[in-house]
Structures are given as C-alpha cells and as structure tokens.
Amino acid sequence: MTEKLERLQRILADWRLDALLLTRRDNIAWLTEGGSYYVVERAQIGVASLLITPTSVLLLAPENELPRILAEEPMPFTCEVQSYPWYQSLETVLANASPGIIGSDMPFPSTQDIQQPMVQLRQGLNDAEKQRFRALGREAAGIVEQVARQLRAGVTERAVEAEIVKNCLERGIRPVCTLIAADERIAAYKHPVPGAKRLEKQLMMTLGAERAGLNVSLTRMVHLGQPAADLRQRILTLAEIHADILMATAVGRRWQEVFADIQQAYQRHGWPEGWRSHHQGGPAGYDCRDWIVTGETSGAVMADTAQAWNPTLSGVKSEDTTLLTDKGVEWLTRCDAWPLIEVVRGDKRWQIADWLFLPSS
Known part of the structure; x- marks a missing residue:
C-alpha cells in the first residue's frame, strides 16, 4: 500500500462515501505513479477504472483492455481485478458490485462528484x-x-x-x-x-x-x-x-x-x-x-x-x-x-x- 492510497482510503469517511470510482487519466496517473489507462490520445477519461473502498482496490477493465494494462501499466499496490465484455457498460458492472454510496471523478449515474476535492488532494509532490x-x-x-x-x-x-x-x-x-x-x-x-x-x-x-x-x-x-x-x-x-x-x-x-x-x-x-x-x-x-x-x-x-x-x-x-x-x-x-x-x-x-x-x- 502507498501513502497516496492510504490517504485516499482515510478520506472516504470525511467525504461520507463507501467507495470511490476513479476513471479520469489525471487521477489514475496520480494514484498509480504514472499509469494512464488511455487509448485515445486526447481523451480525458481512460478505458479502465479503479474502485477504492476503505480496505481494497478493484481494477475494472474491459476484457480487450485488461491484458495490456496488467502487463505495462504501473500498479504500486495490491488490487483485485474484474474484467467485463467490451459490449457491457461499466454502469452495469458497478451496479452488480453494490458498493454503497459511491463518489466518482466523472459524471456517472447515482454517484457524487468528487473531482474538485480530488484536485486538492493531489497537491504536494513526493x-x-x-x-x-x-x-x-x-x-x-x-x-x-x-x-x-x-x-x-x-x-x-x-x-x-x-x-x-x-x-x-x-x-x-x-x-x-x-x-x-x-x-x-x-x-x-x-x-x-x-x-x-x-x-x-x-x-x-x-x-x-x-x-x-x-x-x-x-x-x-x-x-x-x-x-x-x-x-x-x-x-x-x-x-x-x-x-x-x-x-x-x-x-x-x-x-x-x-x-x-x-x-x-x-x-x-x-x-x-x-x-x-x-x-x-x-x-x-x-x-x-x-x-x-x-x-x-x-x-x-x-x-x-x-x-x-x-x-x-x-x-x-x-x-x-x-x-x-x-x-x-x-x-x-x-x-x-x-x-x-x-x-x-x-x-x-x-x-x-x-x-x-x-x-x-
């Protein structure tokens, strides 16, 4: 576990969240020390997500994207992995996970917007x-x-x-x-x-x-x-x-x-x-x-x-x-x-x- 992940998991209680969904490339890069999860060069949103709870991290990725992410992207902490067919939506996958009250850094149904707090949390370079x-x-x-x-x-x-x-x-x-x-x-x-x-x-x-x-x-x-x-x-x-x-x-x-x-x-x-x-x-x-x-x-x-x-x-x-x-x-x-x-x-x-x-x- 890294200091950044510990900080993020601790703050979930302050934000009154059961879990946090990160999909934006800037936040993924910050948490993983350089990962990006992107395919389209100028896309702000990546092709995979990290679902963080107070005790775990779950990598959610389409089956066609997962092999490269696991092989080539940095992952400085232990995480579970869940893949899903490319034709299935992340919304469906997340609903089946039932993690409770979720914050998200992108517009997503039934989640709370936490992008601005995330930008503040990213301040301070190691x-x-x-x-x-x-x-x-x-x-x-x-x-x-x-x-x-x-x-x-x-x-x-x-x-x-x-x-x-x-x-x-x-x-x-x-x-x-x-x-x-x-x-x-x-x-x-x-x-x-x-x-x-x-x-x-x-x-x-x-x-x-x-x-x-x-x-x-x-x-x-x-x-x-x-x-x-x-x-x-x-x-x-x-x-x-x-x-x-x-x-x-x-x-x-x-x-x-x-x-x-x-x-x-x-x-x-x-x-x-x-x-x-x-x-x-x-x-x-x-x-x-x-x-x-x-x-x-x-x-x-x-x-x-x-x-x-x-x-x-x-x-x-x-x-x-x-x-x-x-x-x-x-x-x-x-x-x-x-x-x-x-x-x-x-x-x-x-x-x-x-x-x-x-x-x-």
Whole structure:
C-alpha cells in the first residue's frame, strides 16, 4: 500500500462515501505513479477504472483492455481485478458490485462528484514525482530550444510544431499543447494554434508537455535580427513582472493575496490593465494547470507543488514551470543553454527567459 492510497482510503469517511470510482487519466496517473489507462490520445477519461473502498482496490477493465494494462501499466499496490465484455457498460458492472454510496471523478449515474476535492488532494509532490518532474522539464525545454536554434525565415508554424511533436514523442513525452505564432499573430492571439503563416522576424513557441501524468509548460521567443526598441523594452518589463509573481508565490500565502500582487506588479511596471488580457497561470501537476488563479481562488500556496505562471504583454509572453518547496523556487523547464534576463529582488536573483536572437539572413 502507498501513502497516496492510504490517504485516499482515510478520506472516504470525511467525504461520507463507501467507495470511490476513479476513471479520469489525471487521477489514475496520480494514484498509480504514472499509469494512464488511455487509448485515445486526447481523451480525458481512460478505458479502465479503479474502485477504492476503505480496505481494497478493484481494477475494472474491459476484457480487450485488461491484458495490456496488467502487463505495462504501473500498479504500486495490491488490487483485485474484474474484467467485463467490451459490449457491457461499466454502469452495469458497478451496479452488480453494490458498493454503497459511491463518489466518482466523472459524471456517472447515482454517484457524487468528487473531482474538485480530488484536485486538492493531489497537491504536494513526493520525492519520486519531483525527480520525474525535473527530468520532464529539462527534456521539454531542451526540445523547444533545440528547434528554436534551427529556425530560419520562411518556415511555417506547422513545420515548427511538427518538429517539436516529433522530438517529444521520441522521448515518450505527450505534447498536449503546442502553440506557435509568427510575427503579427503573437500579439493578435493569446492561444495561437499553429497555421500556415511563415516566419519573417519573430516567433513564439509554447509547449505543454506531459509524461507519466505530470505536466510542464514553457514558452520561448525567437527574433531574427534585433527587435525594435519598444519590443525589446516590453520583454524586459515582462521579466520584471514575472519575477514579482515568483516573489509573491510563497508557501502559506493565500491565493487571493498572490493574485492581488500580480495585479499590483502590472500596475507598478506601467501596464495597469495588462493582467486583464490573459490568464496568469497557476499551480500545475497532473493537469496543465490544476486551476487558474484569480481573485476568487480559495486556499493557500502549498509546499512541494509546481507552479506554471505565464505573464503576458502585447507581443511577448514569459512562461516556465517551477517547483516550490520550503527552501524556495527551483526551475524545472530549464537546461542551462538559453539567454536569460537577470532581475534582482533584494537578496534574490531571478533569471527569466529572454529572446533568442538569430541572424536575420
């Protein structure tokens, strides 16, 4: 039995449940340390479920899915197994099991919705998760930065995306979000899905990468030749804002206080309404963002959690994933080979990703 399973079984009484049905890929990955139970790449719901009671775990899977799951998916605790024909519904199987009052992380007849409490329960990374996070962040950053250094005028956004996706898949990384924007599309769209636009001078590359359930996000910006003075100043200002956000994200602080500091950072650096144009990010883990932080977000910042902030100004974006512990902030999406902007805040020095300048011809 693992600590996570013990915690989940203990909390069933607090949630007034006899059993808990987990089918979402994020929750399965969290509980099993990396299992996914998926077939369709972008499906949020897996093809098998775990039914947890105070004393047992039951793996429920269709007969055609069960052999691979047992052979290839991690299972760090003992569980019973029940298979059923692919043409029979999980609802029928569950009704025959008669486990009593059930909570479920997906919409399911006669169950209670527990997805939001599950997201809260997932907060706090163990040592194994931190190591997996570090490896994922380093590799994801390396992929984007390697592609960035090879850019030349005329390449299409889709070609850049294809190169990133190829390199991710070769490393067992799922590129769950690839946003590529060239030139005027950077300022025009906050989530620029790659298209046929060809690079002239500027390119923004955003990657959301997942492996074994954990998610990192990063953005890198490239300029062919030197940028105009106002654009150069904008990314320097954005680095200051990003550093302020990192300073504000301290263990124990209320999320509403953090968001108020984010608003003040934009105000202090001359963009009082800048925070309104796009969300600023939030804690990450078994989802791209466990939640987006706003002025209404309840709760407080926890130690041993990942944070993925993405402050944005017109034409520029700064995004990386960090690990927050009682000792401070550790960069996850870094591989020590990208130009950085140093920002000093008291005794702290923050190094924020800069433009990569490439020859214009």
